[in-house]
Amino acid sequence: MRSTSTVAPKPLSLPRLPVPELRKTLDRYLTSIEPFLLEDEAHGGLPFHSAYSLRAKWADEFAAGVGQLCQDRLLALDRASPHNWLDDNFWIKKAYLEWRSPLLVNSNWWLAFQDDNQIPAHAKEEIAGITPWQVRRGAWLVHRVLCFKDRLDRQELYPDTTRTGIWLRDSVSKMFSIARIPKPICDIFSKPPLPTQPDAQKIYIMIHGWCYAIPVYHPTSPLTLVGVQAMETRIRSAVADAQQRLASGEKAVPIGALTADTRDKWTANLQQLLDLSPQNQKTHQVICNSLLGLSFDGAAPTPLTGQEGLTSHLCAIRAANSNVANRIFDKPYTIIVDPSTRAGSSGEHSPCDAMVPSIVAEWALVDGVDASFFDAPEPAPFASQAAADNTGWERLDWDVDAKFEAECSAALVRAKAIIDDSDANVFWFQEYGTDWIKAALKQSPDAYIQMVLQLAYFKTRGAFTATYETALTRMFKRGRTETIRTFTKESRAWVLGMVDGNTSQQTRRNLLHHALHAHSALTREAATGRGIDRHLLGLRLMLRPLSGEEAALFDDELFQRSQTWRLSTSGLSAGDLFKGTGFGATYEDGYGINYLAAPDMIKFGIESKFSCSRTSTDGLKDAIFEALNDMQTLCLATDAAVVSERTSHL
Known part of the structure; x- marks a missing residue:
C-alpha cells in the first residue's frame, strides 16, 4: 500500500x-x-x-x-x-x-499609529494626566506585539519554509531584550539574555519620568504570555504608585534625558552612574534585558484633530520638550501612549531597520482593544482604586547625587535645543x-x-x-x-x-x-x-x-x-x-x-x-x-x- x-x-x-x-x-x-x-x-x-x-x-x-x-x-x-x-x-x-551625535532625532525613527476605533470617543478627549483608557491601550498594544513575537518564534506566522519567514524572524528578534550601550569611540549592544532569565520576561514602563519593571510572562516551561487583563492590572498598580509619588511631592530625576545626549557625554555619565551604586547597575541591566519599553506621556499635545493634530501627534512620538525624559532612547522599540489614547512607537535604529518594527506594529494594530478580553468594557477610574498593590511590578529607581541632578538638567537643555530645531511634519496627499x-x-x-x-x-x-x-x-x-x-x-x-x-x-x-x-x-x-x-x-x-x-x-x-x-x-x-x-x-x-x-x-x-x-x-x-x-x-x-x-x- x-x-x-x-x-x-x-x-x-x-x-x-x-x-x-x-x-x-x-x-x-x-x-x-x-x-x-x-x-x-x-x-x-x-x-x-x-x-x-x-x-x-x-x-x-x-x-x-x-x-x-x-x-x-x-x-x-x-x-x-x-x-x-x-x-x-x-x-x-x-x-x-x-556615530557620536545624540540618538534623539538624529538616528531614532518614529511612527504615529491610527486611533483605535474600539475606544469610546469620551476617552479620546482627555488631554492631561495618566488615564485609564491610556493604560488599557498601552497594555493591549504590548500584548499584541508580544503575541506577534511569540507566534513568529513558534513559526505559526511566516514559517521557515518562506524567505520572508527567515528574514523576518531574524530581524524581529533584534527588536527585543537588547539595548545600545554607549562606549568611547564605538557603542556596543547589550548581550541578549536567555528567554528563561527573569529580566527577559519583563517590559519596562515610564510614568512621569519614573521607571518600573512589569513581568509579562508566566515563569513556566514553555513560557506563556500573561493575559492582557492581568497585564493591565499590573500596569495600573505601577501607575497608581507613580501617581502617589507625584501627589506626595516627589519628583523623578530625569535620567531618560541623559540617553538623548551626545554619545560621548552619555558614555561618561553612564559609567559614573553605574559606579555610584549597585541599584543603578541593576536598573540599567533590567532596562537593557527587558523586552521593550512602554511610555505613558502625562499630557496630550494639542490640537487633537486636523493637520496640526497630525503634526503634534507625530512630534510627540518623536519626543517633545514635555516628554523627552520619559523615554530611554537606547532601546530598539518603545510604545508610546498619551492621555487621549493616541499612540505610536519609536526606536533605536541600529539593531534593525524601521521596516521591521513597522511590520510588527501593523499586525498589532489590525485588531483594536477587544472588550471581551477584560473584566469590564470600561476601565475603572483611578480614583476608585485602592492604594497601589506592590505585586506584579517593581520600581527601577536610580541613586543620584547633586552632580547627576545637574547633569540631567543640562541634558534636558541640550535635548530641548535639538527638538526646537527639528522641523518635523507629516503631510497627506x-x-x-x-x-x-x-x-x-x-x-x-x-x-x-x-x-x-x-x-x-x-x-x-x-x-x-x-x-x-x-x-x-x-x-x-x-x-x-x-x-x-x-x-x-x-x-x-x-x-x-x-x-x-x-x-x-x-x-x-x-x-x-x-x-x-x-x-x-x-x-x-x-x-x-x-x-x-x-x-x-x-x-x-x-x-x-x-x-x-x-x-x-x-x-x-x-x-x-x-x-x-x-x-x-x-x-x-x-x-x-x-x-x-x-x-x-x-x-x-x-x-x-x-x-x-x-x-x-x-x-x-x-x-x-x-x-x-x-x-x-x-x-x-x-x-x-x-x-x-x-x-x-x-x-x-x-x-x-x-x-x-x-x-x-x-
Missing part, C-alpha cells in the same frame, strides 16, 4: 550576500557620478568628457592595482565571516555605533495613490515618488543633490540594506525638462519614462546584491594607508560629494494603520523623508532644521504637492495627446 504520511517541507536557507565584482562596481560608480559632472560643466566647471575621463583613469588604476588587493582582502574576509562580509564586520559600526500611478504609467510607484522628490527638491533649491533611498537586501542571509542612488543622469534630464518652459509635454513624458526605468533598474541591482555603496565602503576599509596604500578614486572630492545625502529617503508600507512616520535629516542642510504609499493616497513624513535658511519642511511639502499635481497633469495630457493624434489619422 502507498503510504499516506506527509513529509514536512524543509526550511529554506538564504544565500550569502555576495561580494560584487570589482569592475562592475567601478563601472556603476562611474555611471552614478555622470549627473554631477554634467551639473559641474553646466555651471562653468570642467567639460564633462575631460572630468569623466579623469575619473575613469582613476578607476582603471584602482582596478589594476591596489583595488584588486582590497577586493581579495574583502573576499578573504567574507570566507572567514559566519554570515557575510558586510554585516559581520563593519556595517553596524560604520553606519550607527560609531489624497488626490491619488499607487493605484493611479500603476494604471497610468505601468511602472513602479516607488520610482515615481522618488522622481517627485527630485523635482520638488530642485524647485526649492535650484540645484540637485545626492539622494539616498533605502533598498532591503532581505533575500540574503543577514541582509540589511543597500543604497539606491536616485540622482541619475536620467532623473536630471527629466527635472530640467520639467522646469524648462520650452520642453514639450510629450518630451517630458518620454524623459520621465527613461528616469523611472533607470531608477527601477538601480532598485533591482541594489536588492539583489549588486549595489555599489556598501561595496565601495568595504573596499575603502580594506586599504592600508599606514603601509602607503592610497587611491585617487577615494581621495576625489566627488567621491564624497556623491555620498553627501542631503535627501535621505525611505518608503515603508502602504501605512493604512499609521498616521505618519519619520526620521531625522542626515545633514544639517538636508531632509529626512519617509513615505507611506497607499492605493489612494501618499503620506510624507519630512524632517529638516529650522536653523538652516536653505531648508523648509513646509516649503518642501508645498513643492512635493505641486510636483505630484504637475506629474499627473503631464501624464493625463500626454495620454490625451496620443489619443488625439491617433484619432486625427483616422
Whole structure:
C-alpha cells in the first residue's frame, strides 16, 4: 500500500550576500557620478568628457592595482565571516555605533499609529494626566506585539519554509531584550539574555519620568504570555504608585534625558552612574534585558484633530520638550501612549531597520482593544482604586547625587535645543495613490515618488543633490540594506525638462519614462546584491594607508560629494494603520523623508532644521504637492495627446 504520511517541507536557507565584482562596481560608480559632472560643466566647471575621463583613469588604476588587493582582502574576509562580509564586520559600526551625535532625532525613527476605533470617543478627549483608557491601550498594544513575537518564534506566522519567514524572524528578534550601550569611540549592544532569565520576561514602563519593571510572562516551561487583563492590572498598580509619588511631592530625576545626549557625554555619565551604586547597575541591566519599553506621556499635545493634530501627534512620538525624559532612547522599540489614547512607537535604529518594527506594529494594530478580553468594557477610574498593590511590578529607581541632578538638567537643555530645531511634519496627499500611478504609467510607484522628490527638491533649491533611498537586501542571509542612488543622469534630464518652459509635454513624458526605468533598474541591482555603496565602503576599509596604500578614486572630492545625502529617503508600507512616520535629516542642510504609499493616497513624513535658511519642511511639502499635481497633469495630457493624434489619422 502507498503510504499516506506527509513529509514536512524543509526550511529554506538564504544565500550569502555576495561580494560584487570589482569592475562592475567601478563601472556603476562611474555611471552614478555622470549627473554631477554634467551639473559641474553646466555651471562653468570642467567639460564633462575631460572630468569623466579623469575619473575613469582613476578607476582603471584602482582596478589594476591596489583595488584588486582590497577586493581579495574583502573576499578573504567574507570566507572567514559566519554570515557575510558586510554585516559581520563593519556595517553596524560604520553606519550607527560609531556615530557620536545624540540618538534623539538624529538616528531614532518614529511612527504615529491610527486611533483605535474600539475606544469610546469620551476617552479620546482627555488631554492631561495618566488615564485609564491610556493604560488599557498601552497594555493591549504590548500584548499584541508580544503575541506577534511569540507566534513568529513558534513559526505559526511566516514559517521557515518562506524567505520572508527567515528574514523576518531574524530581524524581529533584534527588536527585543537588547539595548545600545554607549562606549568611547564605538557603542556596543547589550548581550541578549536567555528567554528563561527573569529580566527577559519583563517590559519596562515610564510614568512621569519614573521607571518600573512589569513581568509579562508566566515563569513556566514553555513560557506563556500573561493575559492582557492581568497585564493591565499590573500596569495600573505601577501607575497608581507613580501617581502617589507625584501627589506626595516627589519628583523623578530625569535620567531618560541623559540617553538623548551626545554619545560621548552619555558614555561618561553612564559609567559614573553605574559606579555610584549597585541599584543603578541593576536598573540599567533590567532596562537593557527587558523586552521593550512602554511610555505613558502625562499630557496630550494639542490640537487633537486636523493637520496640526497630525503634526503634534507625530512630534510627540518623536519626543517633545514635555516628554523627552520619559523615554530611554537606547532601546530598539518603545510604545508610546498619551492621555487621549493616541499612540505610536519609536526606536533605536541600529539593531534593525524601521521596516521591521513597522511590520510588527501593523499586525498589532489590525485588531483594536477587544472588550471581551477584560473584566469590564470600561476601565475603572483611578480614583476608585485602592492604594497601589506592590505585586506584579517593581520600581527601577536610580541613586543620584547633586552632580547627576545637574547633569540631567543640562541634558534636558541640550535635548530641548535639538527638538526646537527639528522641523518635523507629516503631510497627506489624497488626490491619488499607487493605484493611479500603476494604471497610468505601468511602472513602479516607488520610482515615481522618488522622481517627485527630485523635482520638488530642485524647485526649492535650484540645484540637485545626492539622494539616498533605502533598498532591503532581505533575500540574503543577514541582509540589511543597500543604497539606491536616485540622482541619475536620467532623473536630471527629466527635472530640467520639467522646469524648462520650452520642453514639450510629450518630451517630458518620454524623459520621465527613461528616469523611472533607470531608477527601477538601480532598485533591482541594489536588492539583489549588486549595489555599489556598501561595496565601495568595504573596499575603502580594506586599504592600508599606514603601509602607503592610497587611491585617487577615494581621495576625489566627488567621491564624497556623491555620498553627501542631503535627501535621505525611505518608503515603508502602504501605512493604512499609521498616521505618519519619520526620521531625522542626515545633514544639517538636508531632509529626512519617509513615505507611506497607499492605493489612494501618499503620506510624507519630512524632517529638516529650522536653523538652516536653505531648508523648509513646509516649503518642501508645498513643492512635493505641486510636483505630484504637475506629474499627473503631464501624464493625463500626454495620454490625451496620443489619443488625439491617433484619432486625427483616422
